[in-house]
Amino acid sequence: MTSPSSTRPSSQPADLRANRWWPLPLAVGVACAVVLLVSSCDDDGPTGLAPLDPLLVAQGKTVFRFDTFGDETFWTDTLRMHEVIRTGVSPATALSVGLKVDADTLPAQVRADLQAGRIDLDDPATTVALLKLGAVVGVVGQVDASDNLTRVGITCALCHSTVDNSFAPGIGKRLDGWPNRDLDVGAIVALSPALTTAQKAVYNSWGPGMYDPRFNQDGLNIPVVLPPAFGLRAVRRELYTGDDTVAYWNAYVAITQMHGHGTFTDARIGVNVQNPPDMVSSKLAALSAYQFSLDKPAPVQAEFDAAAAARGRTVFQGAGECSSCHAGATFTDINDGELHTAAEVGQDPAYAQRSVTEMYRTTPLRGLWNPPQLRGPYFHDGSAATLEAVVEHYNTLRTLGLTAAQKSDLVHYLKSL
Numbered sequence: 001m002t003s004p005s006s007t008r009p010s011s012q013p014a015d016l017r018a019n020r021w022w023p024l025p026l027a028v029g030v031a032c033a034v035v036l037l038v039s040s041c042d043d044d045g046p047t048g049l050a051p052l053d054p055l056l057v058a059q060g061k062t063v064f065r066f067d068t069f070g071d072e073t074f075w076t077d078t079l080r081m082h083e084v085i086r087t088g089v090s091p092a093t094a095l096s097v098g099l100k101v102d103a104d105t106l107p108a109q110v111r112a113d114l115q116a117g118r119i120d121l122d123d124p125a126t127t128v129a130l131l132k133l134g135a136v137v138g139v140v141g142q143v144d145a146s147d148n149l150t151r152v153g154i155t156c157a158l159c160h161s162t163v164d165n166s167f168a169p170g171i172g173k174r175l176d177g178w179p180n181r182d183l184d185v186g187a188i189v190a191l192s193p194a195l196t197t198a199q200k201a202v203y204n205s206w207g208p209g210m211y212d213p214r215f216n217q218d219g220l221n222i223p224v225v226l227p228p229a230f231g232l233r234a235v236r237r238e239l240y241t242g243d244d245t246v247a248y249w250n251a252y253v254a255i256t257q258m259h260g261h262g263t264f265t266d267a268r269i270g271v272n273v274q275n276p277p278d279m280v281s282s283k284l285a286a287l288s289a290y291q292f293s294l295d296k297p298a299p300v301q302a303e304f305d306a307a308a309a310a311r312g313r314t315v316f317q318g319a320g321e322c323s324s325c326h327a328g329a330t331f332t333d334i335n336d337g338e339l340h341t342a343a344e345v346g347q348d349p350a351y352a353q354r355s356v357t358e359m360y361r362t363t364p365l366r367g368l369w370n371p372p373q374l375r376g377p378y379f380h381d382g383s384a385a386t387l388e389a390v391v392e393h394y395n396t397l398r399t400l401g402l403t404a405a406q407k408s409d410l411v412h413y414l415k416s417l
């Protein structure tokens with residue numbers, strides 16, 4: 001099996017503009033030319049993608065939800081989170097920091113007891129019982145015969161899954177790939193007795209839905225909004241900064257952030273983490289397949305006006321100049337190898353400067369509005385609280401001179417994506 005560093009293409013930022021991606025656009029072009037003869041062809045649709053292997057997707061789903069890559073050695077042995085949880089984290093506390101409960105794992109009796117208020121949500125022992133059932137999304141606990149929590153670790157689902165609240169707030173069916181914008185990762189980590197006061201202050205400063213995936217590497221504190229892991233199948237480069245592929249980043253996060261076991265080396269950002277044995281690289285293909293199987297959620301019809309959205313599409317492609325960057329069916333010009341300087345898009349350069357490219361990728365627009373889970377904030381640092389603020393940002397930055405009606409139509413359109 002390849003190591004994480006060798007699965008990563010060795011391209012430098014300049015390669016983004018080279019033609020190493022030409023086969024796909026060419027294939028799409030040919031397919032469209034053929035399809036045009038018989039029917040209409042979406043001029044920029046992501047056609048031509050090979051079907052995903054269902055077995056690989058199924059394996060990846062298990063990895064995404066339940067694999068800790070052995071990171072218990074960090075979350076248990078170093079951070080001692082098992083002690084924190086069993087003594088101080090009641091279900092009420094866990095829900096208040098945004099942790100979610102998978103209702104499908106709850107036995108009928110537990111569901112009935114919960115509904116009838118017969119379960120003590122203020123008792124940490126209940127949290128341990130939920131962990132024993134495998135019900136806490138993204139947290140894997142090992143519980144011994146006397147119901148002691150002995151080991152705890154985290155999975156990808158912690159940050160990139162939430163629930164639909166169908167049973168109760170914070171309790172419902174899993175929504176994999178949806179960012180958990182209620183999750184206060186920093187506040188959770190800061191509960192560890194193993195951290196210094198200065199470290200705790202940084203973690204506590206992030207707030208819900210934010211995480212800094214480079215803090216423990218470069219010591220800077222610039223958290224970003226937890227992004228969705230859905231709708232990425234036809235997007236060629238991941239991250240706010242377009243650094244590399246899904247597999248590259250999955251290895252990065254699994255090893256440098258979750259503290260799973262493996263090796264991650266990238267001289268471009270000065271990261272070299274050796275944590276044997278390798279429990280990551282053999283899972284990256286399946287993990288990618290699962291993420292690529294996660295489509296963006298369908299827009300919620302009740303949340304926008306269809307006629308206004310149709311007008312907004314015209315603004316998006318015309319007076320708003322949005323489609324000059326948010327191009328094609330994926331709404332991003334990263335597929336054409338384009339990146340943007342912070343100044344060009346009116347963003348703070350600080351986060352980009354920590355990345356491989358030092359620039360921003362045009363975010364592929366998908367699932368922008370689906371309350372309560374998906375309701376902003378927007379941009380890498382969450383600097384736009386609402387879609388109205390996004391539109392206003394561009395209207396000012398690019399002196400577009402949009403009317404109030406155009407701005408409103410544009411927001412309806414964004415809600416329809």
Ligand code: HEC
Nearest residue numbers: 155156158159211213226227228229238239240250253254
């Ligand atoms: C502690 C929270 C956290 C965990 C756990 C986590 N991620 Fe992420 N993930 C992030 C953040 C924050 C970013 C945004 C980083 C950036 O773009 O610079 C991100 C980015 C991503 C992206 C890129 C999204 C895009 O729009 O390009 C993917 C895909 C992804 N993560 C998948 C995973 C997978 C798979 C795992 C498990 C191996 C994982 N993440 C674990 C926080 C997390």
Ligand code: HEC
Nearest residue numbers: 320321322325340345347360361362363378379380390394
């Ligand atoms: C010059 C290229 C460019 C143009 C023009 C542009 N965008 Fe963007 N857009 C970007 C980049 C780059 C980002 C990522 C910025 C960040 O995360 O800080 C982005 C991010 C966004 C986001 C945030 C998505 C998210 O999930 O955080 C929205 C929404 C958006 N743009 C909508 C628009 C609209 C509407 C227009 C037209 C009024 C527009 N953009 C024009 C490049 C552009």
